[in-house]
Amino acid sequence: MKAAVLVFPGSNCDRDLAEGFRSIGADVSMVWHKDTVLPEGTDIVGVPGGFSFGDYLRCGAIAAQSPITRALVAHAKRGGFVLGICNGFQVLTETGLLPGALMRNAGLKFVCRTVDLRVETDDSAFTHGYGKGAEIRLPVAHHDGNYVADPDALSRLTGEDRIALRYTEAVNGSVDNIAGVLSENRRVLGLMPHPERAIDAAQGNTDGKAMFTSLTGAMALA
Amino acid sequence: MKARVHVMLKDGVLDPQGEAVRHALGTLGFDGVNGVRQGKVIELDLDASDKAGAEAQVDAMCQKLLANTVIERYDVEILT
Numbered sequence: 001m002k003a004a005v006l007v008f009p010g011s012n013c014d015r016d017l018a019e020g021f022r023s024i025g026a027d028v029s030m031v032w033h034k035d036t037v038l039p040e041g042t043d044i045v046g047v048p049g050g051f052s053f054g055d056y057l058r059c060g061a062i063a064a065q066s067p068i069t070r071a072l073v074a075h076a077k078r079g080g081f082v083l084g085i086c087n088g089f090q091v092l093t094e095t096g097l098l099p100g101a102l103m104r105n106a107g108l109k110f111v112c113r114t115v116d117l118r119v120e121t122d123d124s125a126f127t128h129g130y131g132k133g134a135e136i137r138l139p140v141a142h143h144d145g146n147y148v149a150d151p152d153a154l155s156r157l158t159g160e161d162r163i164a165l166r167y168t169e170a171v172n173g174s175v176d177n178i179a180g181v182l183s184e185n186r187r188v189l190g191l192m193p194h195p196e197r198a199i200d201a202a203q204g205n206t207d208g209k210a211m212f213t214s215l216t217g218a219m220a221l222a
Numbered sequence: 223m224k225a226r227v228h229v230m231l232k233d234g235v236l237d238p239q240g241e242a243v244r245h246a247l248g249t250l251g252f253d254g255v256n257g258v259r260q261g262k263v264i265e266l267d268l269d270a271s272d273k274a275g276a277e278a279q280v281d282a283m284c285q286k287l288l289a290n291t292v293i294e295r296y297d298v299e300i301l302t
Contacts, residue, residue, distance in 0.1 A: 058290055065287060094290065101292045106238050148235060148293060173238065 001026045001219045005046040006072065006088075008033045008063045013049035013085065013196060020196035021046060024212045033066040043219055044081035045072050047088030049141070049194060059102060059144045060090030069095060081125060081215070082188040086142055089180070089190030098181055098190045099157065100149030105142070106173020112141040114205065116168045117179055117193060121161045124182055125218030126189045129210040136207040138193035140171060145192040147174035147181075157181055165191055223268045224301040225280045229289045230261035264288055273300050 003021035007014045007030050018028045021044070029039045033052075038045065053062035063069060069091070076082050076097050084092040092098045105111055114137050119130040130136065149157065154175065157163050165180035172192070180191025195208030231237050237259050244258040266283075270276035280298045289296040 057287070061287065061290065093292070099292075101290055103235075103293065104238050106236075108238055108242050146238065150292075173236075 008052035011050035016196040047084035049086030060094040064094035084190040092190040099153040103146040110143040129214035145172040226299040227264040
């Protein structure tokens, strides 16, 4: 399995995400934002957390116009897998690959703690290893994780079982407590929590591990 | 030619920052502030010499980058 992790100026979870992919035996390439193509045969692209371009204009807005992001969009449109975490989720909504947008947290504070979540669907390459309804805990660290989508987009997400994760406690004001959503073809996942920060016992929590191990099975079938 | 773009959250999108400002104004004793919405002003210095061309160009910029039309609306003002 070949994974590519995009690196923007200001990305700071890129190496953690690469470790996540390596933990399942993936061959990982780090790809600089000025590159225009992904490595040949890339199965999954990781868009990492951080503060790409200093969050100028809007979180993820400048990264969404980077040269490599055009290759990312083409990869997703071909049916490739994409995992966007935190700032990566913001980038994916800015490109239009995922619906909605992420606004300033309702409490206006940067939230940095481990939160309770529920896996809402097991029908995806990222979540099938958890099982529907699984209750997990993952770290969050964001200032702009307040998910908004218009009522039409929201009813589509719900109707098509595309809400991957919900917070089970108040975290940032997200509509319907949404923490992560899937694309129409279920191969693009964006989420605010950080599974890559919870894959090793040394990190004190391994609830993020199943997101990566789920991928191995799905890639073998893809 | 200069242009000014006003970007505001769409009506109906809750503005947490505007709400915090409204709250702070109340704390300072400014009564009767029923709502505060916070937006952005972006000023552009353009090569374009005709107004219609500049307007179309800036509109395209707003669609592509300057505003996120999922949550924001914008107005373009061309200043000569």
